[in-house]
Amino acid sequence: MSFKGEHILSVSQFDRDTIQHVFNIAHQMQPYASRQKRTKVLEGAILGNLFFEPSTRTRVSFGCAFNLLGGEVRETTGMESSALSKGESLFDTARVISSYSDVIAMRHPQAGSVAEFALGSRVPVLNGGDGANEHPTQALLDLFTIERELASSGQTIDGMHIAMVGDLKFGRTVHSLSKLLKLYKNLRFTLISPQELAMPSDIVDAIQSAGHQVTVTDALEGNLNADIVYQTRIQEERFPSKEEANLYRGKFRLNQEIYTRYCKSNTVIMHPLPRDSRMEANELDNDLNLNPNLAIFRQADNGILVRMALFALTLGVEHLLTKYECAVPWYSNKHSG
Numbered sequence: 001m002s003f004k005g006e007h008i009l010s011v012s013q014f015d016r017d018t019i020q021h022v023f024n025i026a027h028q029m030q031p032y033a034s035r036q037k038r039t040k041v042l043e044g045a046i047l048g049n050l051f052f053e054p055s056t057r058t059r060v061s062f063g064c065a066f067n068l069l070g071g072e073v074r075e076t077t078g079m080e081s082s083a084l085s086k087g088e089s090l091f092d093t094a095r096v097i098s099s100y101s102d103v104i105a106m107r108h109p110q111a112g113s114v115a116e117f118a119l120g121s122r123v124p125v126l127n128g129g130d131g132a133n134e135h136p137t138q139a140l141l142d143l144f145t146i147e148r149e150l151a152s153s154g155q156t157i158d159g160m161h162i163a164m165v166g167d168l169k170f171g172r173t174v175h176s177l178s179k180l181l182k183l184y185k186n187l188r189f190t191l192i193s194p195q196e197l198a199m200p201s202d203i204v205d206a207i208q209s210a211g212h213q214v215t216v217t218d219a220l221e222g223n224l225n226a227d228i229v230y231q232t233r234i235q236e237e238r239f240p241s242k243e244e245a246n247l248y249r250g251k252f253r254l255n256q257e258i259y260t261r262y263c264k265s266n267t268v269i270m271h272p273l274p275r276d277s278r279m280e281a282n283e284l285d286n287d288l289n290l291n292p293n294l295a296i297f298r299q300a301d302n303g304i305l306v307r308m309a310l311f312a313l314t315l316g317v318e319h320l321l322t323k324y325e326c327a328v329p330w331y332s333n334k335h336s337g
Protein backbone atom coordinates (compact mmCIF):
# COMPACT_ATOMS: atom_id res chain seq x y z
CA MET A 1 0.00 0.00 0.00
CA SER A 2 1.81 3.12 -1.19
CA PHE A 3 0.88 6.77 -1.72
CA LYS A 4 4.38 7.69 -2.93
CA GLY A 5 4.18 10.36 -5.63
CA GLU A 6 0.36 10.49 -5.53
CA HIS A 7 -1.87 13.54 -5.36
CA ILE A 8 -4.45 13.62 -2.55
CA LEU A 9 -7.38 15.35 -4.25
CA SER A 10 -10.51 13.56 -3.08
CA VAL A 11 -11.71 11.22 -0.37
CA SER A 12 -12.85 8.86 -3.11
CA GLN A 13 -9.19 7.76 -3.37
CA PHE A 14 -9.51 6.01 0.01
CA ASP A 15 -11.01 2.75 1.24
CA ARG A 16 -11.09 1.42 4.79
CA ASP A 17 -7.68 -0.26 4.50
CA THR A 18 -5.92 2.82 3.15
CA ILE A 19 -7.61 5.01 5.78
CA GLN A 20 -6.35 2.69 8.51
CA HIS A 21 -2.86 2.81 7.00
CA VAL A 22 -2.89 6.65 7.12
CA PHE A 23 -4.14 6.51 10.73
CA ASN A 24 -1.41 4.06 11.75
CA ILE A 25 1.24 6.44 10.42
CA ALA A 26 -0.57 9.40 12.06
CA HIS A 27 -0.34 7.63 15.44
CA GLN A 28 3.42 7.22 14.90
CA MET A 29 3.67 11.02 14.56
CA GLN A 30 2.50 11.64 18.13
CA PRO A 31 5.98 11.77 19.79
CA TYR A 32 7.21 14.27 17.17
CA ALA A 33 4.09 16.44 17.36
CA SER A 34 4.34 16.50 21.17
CA ARG A 35 8.09 17.35 20.98
CA GLN A 36 9.23 14.24 22.84
CA LYS A 37 11.66 13.79 19.97
CA ARG A 38 12.29 15.15 16.49
CA THR A 39 12.69 13.58 13.11
CA LYS A 40 14.60 15.23 10.26
CA VAL A 41 13.34 12.81 7.67
CA LEU A 42 12.32 15.63 5.30
CA GLU A 43 15.36 17.86 5.89
CA GLY A 44 16.06 19.69 2.62
CA ALA A 45 12.55 19.14 1.23
CA ILE A 46 10.34 22.13 0.35
CA LEU A 47 6.57 22.44 0.72
CA GLY A 48 4.84 24.95 -1.58
CA ASN A 49 1.90 26.04 0.57
CA LEU A 50 -0.50 27.88 -1.75
CA PHE A 51 -3.60 29.31 -0.11
CA PHE A 52 -5.79 31.34 -2.45
CA GLU A 53 -8.63 31.48 0.10
CA PRO A 54 -8.62 32.50 3.78
CA SER A 55 -7.31 29.89 6.18
CA THR A 56 -5.71 29.73 9.60
CA ARG A 57 -5.47 26.18 10.84
CA THR A 58 -5.34 24.29 7.58
CA ARG A 59 -2.57 26.52 6.19
CA VAL A 60 -0.57 26.69 9.41
CA SER A 61 -1.00 23.01 10.24
CA PHE A 62 0.16 21.96 6.76
CA GLY A 63 3.21 24.18 7.30
CA CYS A 64 3.90 23.01 10.86
CA ALA A 65 3.37 19.36 9.92
CA PHE A 66 6.03 19.75 7.24
CA ASN A 67 8.38 21.59 9.63
CA LEU A 68 7.91 18.85 12.23
CA LEU A 69 9.26 16.37 9.68
CA GLY A 70 12.31 18.60 9.14
CA GLY A 71 11.20 20.30 5.90
CA GLU A 72 11.00 23.94 4.82
CA VAL A 73 7.85 25.82 3.84
CA ARG A 74 7.37 28.50 1.14
CA GLU A 75 3.97 30.11 1.30
CA THR A 76 1.71 32.19 -0.95
CA THR A 77 -1.54 33.57 0.39
CA GLY A 78 -4.33 35.40 -1.40
CA MET A 79 -5.21 35.56 -5.06
CA GLU A 80 -4.32 39.26 -5.39
CA SER A 81 -0.67 38.66 -4.43
CA SER A 82 -0.21 35.84 -6.98
CA ALA A 83 0.21 35.85 -10.76
CA LEU A 84 -3.22 34.15 -11.06
CA SER A 85 -4.58 37.69 -10.75
CA LYS A 86 -2.57 38.57 -13.91
CA GLY A 87 -4.38 35.87 -15.85
CA GLU A 88 -1.89 33.05 -15.39
CA SER A 89 -3.44 29.60 -15.73
CA LEU A 90 -3.46 27.05 -12.92
CA PHE A 91 -1.45 24.77 -15.22
CA ASP A 92 1.38 27.30 -15.66
CA THR A 93 1.48 28.13 -11.95
CA ALA A 94 1.64 24.41 -11.18
CA ARG A 95 4.44 23.84 -13.68
CA VAL A 96 6.55 26.56 -12.08
CA ILE A 97 5.83 26.03 -8.37
CA SER A 98 6.23 22.28 -8.68
CA SER A 99 9.75 22.71 -10.00
CA TYR A 100 10.54 24.81 -6.88
CA SER A 101 8.95 22.34 -4.42
CA ASP A 102 8.85 18.67 -3.46
CA VAL A 103 5.16 18.67 -2.56
CA ILE A 104 2.37 21.25 -2.74
CA ALA A 105 -0.64 21.94 -0.51
CA MET A 106 -3.26 24.13 -2.11
CA ARG A 107 -6.59 25.79 -1.34
CA HIS A 108 -8.62 27.63 -3.95
CA PRO A 109 -12.20 28.98 -4.05
CA GLN A 110 -13.21 27.14 -7.24
CA ALA A 111 -14.52 23.56 -7.18
CA GLY A 112 -12.21 21.34 -9.27
CA SER A 113 -9.35 23.89 -9.29
CA VAL A 114 -6.91 21.82 -7.24
CA ALA A 115 -7.37 18.81 -9.54
CA GLU A 116 -6.83 21.09 -12.55
CA PHE A 117 -3.67 22.46 -10.91
CA ALA A 118 -2.45 18.92 -10.21
CA LEU A 119 -2.51 18.17 -13.96
CA GLY A 120 0.35 20.63 -14.39
CA SER A 121 2.28 19.61 -11.28
CA ARG A 122 5.36 17.42 -11.29
CA VAL A 123 5.10 16.79 -7.53
CA PRO A 124 2.27 15.50 -5.29
CA VAL A 125 -0.53 18.00 -4.65
CA LEU A 126 -2.66 17.86 -1.48
CA ASN A 127 -6.09 19.45 -1.71
CA GLY A 128 -6.57 21.89 1.18
CA GLY A 129 -10.13 22.69 0.04
CA ASP A 130 -11.51 23.49 -3.43
CA GLY A 131 -14.61 25.67 -3.16
CA ALA A 132 -17.65 23.85 -1.82
CA ASN A 133 -16.40 20.60 -3.32
CA GLU A 134 -13.96 18.67 -1.12
CA HIS A 135 -11.59 18.94 1.81
CA PRO A 136 -10.03 15.48 2.00
CA THR A 137 -7.35 16.12 4.62
CA GLN A 138 -9.95 17.68 6.93
CA ALA A 139 -12.23 14.66 6.43
CA LEU A 140 -9.40 12.31 7.34
CA LEU A 141 -8.57 14.26 10.49
CA ASP A 142 -12.27 14.42 11.38
CA LEU A 143 -12.58 10.67 10.97
CA PHE A 144 -9.38 10.12 12.97
CA THR A 145 -10.89 12.30 15.72
CA ILE A 146 -14.21 10.44 15.65
CA GLU A 147 -12.40 7.11 15.95
CA ARG A 148 -10.29 8.35 18.89
CA GLU A 149 -13.14 10.04 20.72
CA LEU A 150 -15.48 7.07 20.38
CA ALA A 151 -12.74 4.62 21.38
CA SER A 152 -12.41 6.43 24.71
CA SER A 153 -15.95 5.29 25.53
CA GLY A 154 -15.52 1.83 24.00
CA GLN A 155 -17.42 2.62 20.80
CA THR A 156 -16.53 2.21 17.12
CA ILE A 157 -17.40 4.17 14.00
CA ASP A 158 -19.44 1.22 12.77
CA GLY A 159 -22.93 1.58 14.25
CA MET A 160 -22.54 5.19 15.40
CA HIS A 161 -25.04 8.03 15.11
CA ILE A 162 -23.79 11.38 13.77
CA ALA A 163 -25.77 14.61 13.59
CA MET A 164 -24.42 17.14 11.10
CA VAL A 165 -25.67 20.66 11.71
CA GLY A 166 -25.70 23.97 9.84
CA ASP A 167 -24.64 24.74 6.28
CA LEU A 168 -24.62 21.30 4.73
CA LYS A 169 -24.98 22.70 1.20
CA PHE A 170 -21.78 24.73 0.93
CA GLY A 171 -19.76 23.05 3.70
CA ARG A 172 -17.06 21.02 1.96
CA THR A 173 -15.99 19.39 5.24
CA VAL A 174 -19.33 17.65 5.69
CA HIS A 175 -19.35 16.62 2.02
CA SER A 176 -15.97 14.91 2.28
CA LEU A 177 -16.65 13.45 5.73
CA SER A 178 -19.99 11.94 4.62
CA LYS A 179 -18.28 10.29 1.64
CA LEU A 180 -15.70 8.72 3.95
CA LEU A 181 -18.27 7.65 6.54
CA LYS A 182 -20.29 5.78 3.97
CA LEU A 183 -17.44 3.23 3.86
CA TYR A 184 -18.41 2.15 7.42
CA LYS A 185 -21.34 -0.02 8.55
CA ASN A 186 -24.83 0.69 9.90
CA LEU A 187 -24.48 4.40 10.54
CA ARG A 188 -27.27 6.76 11.43
CA PHE A 189 -27.03 10.25 9.93
CA THR A 190 -29.23 13.10 11.17
CA LEU A 191 -28.80 16.02 8.78
CA ILE A 192 -29.99 19.25 10.41
CA SER A 193 -30.07 22.38 8.25
CA PRO A 194 -32.44 24.98 6.85
CA GLN A 195 -34.08 23.38 3.79
CA GLU A 196 -32.23 25.80 1.50
CA LEU A 197 -28.88 24.63 2.92
CA ALA A 198 -29.54 20.89 2.84
CA MET A 199 -26.89 18.29 2.05
CA PRO A 200 -26.63 17.82 -1.77
CA SER A 201 -28.96 15.01 -2.86
CA ASP A 202 -26.21 13.00 -4.60
CA ILE A 203 -24.39 12.69 -1.27
CA VAL A 204 -27.59 11.73 0.62
CA ASP A 205 -28.37 9.13 -2.09
CA ALA A 206 -24.86 7.68 -1.86
CA ILE A 207 -25.11 7.36 1.94
CA GLN A 208 -28.50 5.67 1.68
CA SER A 209 -27.39 3.32 -1.10
CA ALA A 210 -24.52 2.22 1.13
CA GLY A 211 -27.15 1.01 3.63
CA HIS A 212 -27.10 3.81 6.19
CA GLN A 213 -30.11 5.43 7.80
CA VAL A 214 -30.63 9.11 7.00
CA THR A 215 -32.99 11.61 8.66
CA VAL A 216 -33.22 15.07 7.10
CA THR A 217 -34.69 17.80 9.29
CA ASP A 218 -34.65 21.53 9.92
CA ALA A 219 -35.17 21.19 13.69
CA LEU A 220 -32.30 21.14 16.15
CA GLU A 221 -34.39 20.31 19.20
CA GLY A 222 -34.98 16.62 19.69
CA ASN A 223 -32.42 15.61 17.06
CA LEU A 224 -29.15 15.88 18.93
CA ASN A 225 -29.27 12.56 20.73
CA ALA A 226 -26.25 11.36 18.74
CA ASP A 227 -22.76 10.01 19.45
CA ILE A 228 -21.21 12.87 17.46
CA VAL A 229 -22.64 16.33 16.81
CA TYR A 230 -20.70 17.95 13.95
CA GLN A 231 -21.51 21.66 13.88
CA THR A 232 -20.58 23.87 10.91
CA ARG A 233 -20.32 27.56 10.04
CA ILE A 234 -22.64 29.26 7.54
CA GLN A 235 -20.24 29.51 4.57
CA GLU A 236 -21.03 33.16 3.87
CA GLU A 237 -18.26 33.46 1.27
CA ARG A 238 -20.18 31.05 -1.00
CA PHE A 239 -23.49 32.97 -0.89
CA PRO A 240 -24.44 35.48 -3.60
CA SER A 241 -24.61 38.18 -0.88
CA LYS A 242 -23.88 38.67 2.81
CA GLU A 243 -27.55 39.59 3.35
CA GLU A 244 -28.58 36.15 2.15
CA ALA A 245 -26.07 34.43 4.44
CA ASN A 246 -27.35 36.54 7.33
CA LEU A 247 -30.79 34.91 6.96
CA TYR A 248 -29.31 31.68 8.32
CA ARG A 249 -26.74 32.97 10.78
CA GLY A 250 -27.43 31.88 14.34
CA LYS A 251 -30.25 29.47 13.40
CA PHE A 252 -28.71 26.45 15.09
CA ARG A 253 -26.81 27.58 18.14
CA LEU A 254 -25.50 24.98 20.49
CA ASN A 255 -24.85 25.95 24.10
CA GLN A 256 -24.56 24.08 27.38
CA GLU A 257 -28.27 24.35 28.13
CA ILE A 258 -29.28 22.82 24.79
CA TYR A 259 -26.54 20.22 25.19
CA THR A 260 -27.84 19.20 28.62
CA ARG A 261 -31.43 19.11 27.38
CA TYR A 262 -31.03 17.27 24.05
CA CYS A 263 -27.64 15.52 23.80
CA LYS A 264 -26.50 12.29 25.41
CA SER A 265 -24.25 12.71 28.44
CA ASN A 266 -21.25 11.70 26.30
CA THR A 267 -22.15 13.24 22.92
CA VAL A 268 -18.92 14.46 21.33
CA ILE A 269 -19.07 17.97 19.86
CA MET A 270 -17.00 18.62 16.75
CA HIS A 271 -16.54 21.57 14.40
CA PRO A 272 -13.92 21.99 11.65
CA LEU A 273 -13.41 25.58 12.91
CA PRO A 274 -13.39 28.52 12.68
CA ARG A 275 -16.54 28.74 14.82
CA ASP A 276 -18.35 32.00 14.22
CA SER A 277 -18.37 33.50 17.71
CA ARG A 278 -20.05 36.78 16.77
CA MET A 279 -23.11 37.49 18.93
CA GLU A 280 -25.53 36.98 16.04
CA ALA A 281 -24.04 33.59 15.12
CA ASN A 282 -22.45 31.99 18.19
CA GLU A 283 -22.85 28.52 16.72
CA LEU A 284 -20.88 26.84 19.55
CA ASP A 285 -21.24 28.99 22.64
CA ASN A 286 -18.20 29.67 24.82
CA ASP A 287 -20.12 28.18 27.75
CA LEU A 288 -19.30 24.78 26.19
CA ASN A 289 -15.56 25.41 26.60
CA LEU A 290 -15.39 23.50 29.87
CA ASN A 291 -17.49 20.62 28.58
CA PRO A 292 -15.08 17.65 28.38
CA ASN A 293 -16.93 16.38 25.31
CA LEU A 294 -16.09 19.51 23.33
CA ALA A 295 -13.49 17.95 21.01
CA ILE A 296 -12.87 20.91 18.69
CA PHE A 297 -9.32 21.66 19.85
CA ARG A 298 -8.32 17.99 20.01
CA GLN A 299 -9.72 17.79 16.46
CA ALA A 300 -7.51 20.70 15.33
CA ASP A 301 -4.48 19.09 17.05
CA ASN A 302 -5.15 15.86 15.17
CA GLY A 303 -4.78 17.83 11.93
CA ILE A 304 -1.05 17.97 12.54
CA LEU A 305 -0.76 14.18 12.96
CA VAL A 306 -2.82 13.37 9.87
CA ARG A 307 -1.08 15.94 7.67
CA MET A 308 2.35 14.72 8.84
CA ALA A 309 1.24 11.21 7.87
CA LEU A 310 0.10 12.36 4.43
CA PHE A 311 3.39 14.14 3.75
CA ALA A 312 5.41 11.13 4.90
CA LEU A 313 3.32 8.83 2.70
CA THR A 314 3.26 10.96 -0.46
CA LEU A 315 7.04 11.50 -0.19
CA GLY A 316 7.63 7.81 0.59
CA VAL A 317 9.45 8.23 3.94
CA GLU A 318 6.90 6.74 6.34
CA HIS A 319 9.27 3.84 7.18
CA LEU A 320 12.27 6.15 7.80
CA LEU A 321 10.93 8.33 10.64
CA THR A 322 12.97 6.74 13.43
CA LYS A 323 16.16 6.51 11.36
CA TYR A 324 16.32 10.32 11.23
CA GLU A 325 15.33 10.90 14.86
CA CYS A 326 17.10 13.29 17.21
CA ALA A 327 16.53 14.80 20.65
CA VAL A 328 14.57 17.95 21.53
CA PRO A 329 16.99 20.22 23.43
CA TRP A 330 14.56 23.03 24.29
CA TYR A 331 12.05 23.20 27.13
CA SER A 332 8.65 21.83 26.16
CA ASN A 333 5.62 20.99 28.23
CA LYS A 334 3.60 19.86 25.22
CA HIS A 335 3.82 16.19 26.02
CA SER A 336 2.36 16.79 29.46
CA GLY A 337 -0.92 17.42 27.62
Ligand code: NCD
Nearest residue numbers: 058129172173233272273274
Ligand atom coordinates in the same frame (compact mmCIF):
# COMPACT_ATOMS: atom_id res chain seq x y z
C1 NCD B 1 -13.32 24.71 7.00
C2 NCD B 1 -13.08 25.03 5.54
O1 NCD B 1 -12.25 25.90 5.21
O2 NCD B 1 -13.73 24.38 4.74
N1 NCD B 1 -12.27 25.08 7.84
C3 NCD B 1 -11.15 24.33 7.92
O3 NCD B 1 -10.52 23.99 6.93
N2 NCD B 1 -10.77 23.90 9.13
C4 NCD B 1 -14.66 25.13 7.47
C5 NCD B 1 -15.05 26.59 7.45
O4 NCD B 1 -14.30 27.45 6.99
O5 NCD B 1 -16.14 26.87 7.93
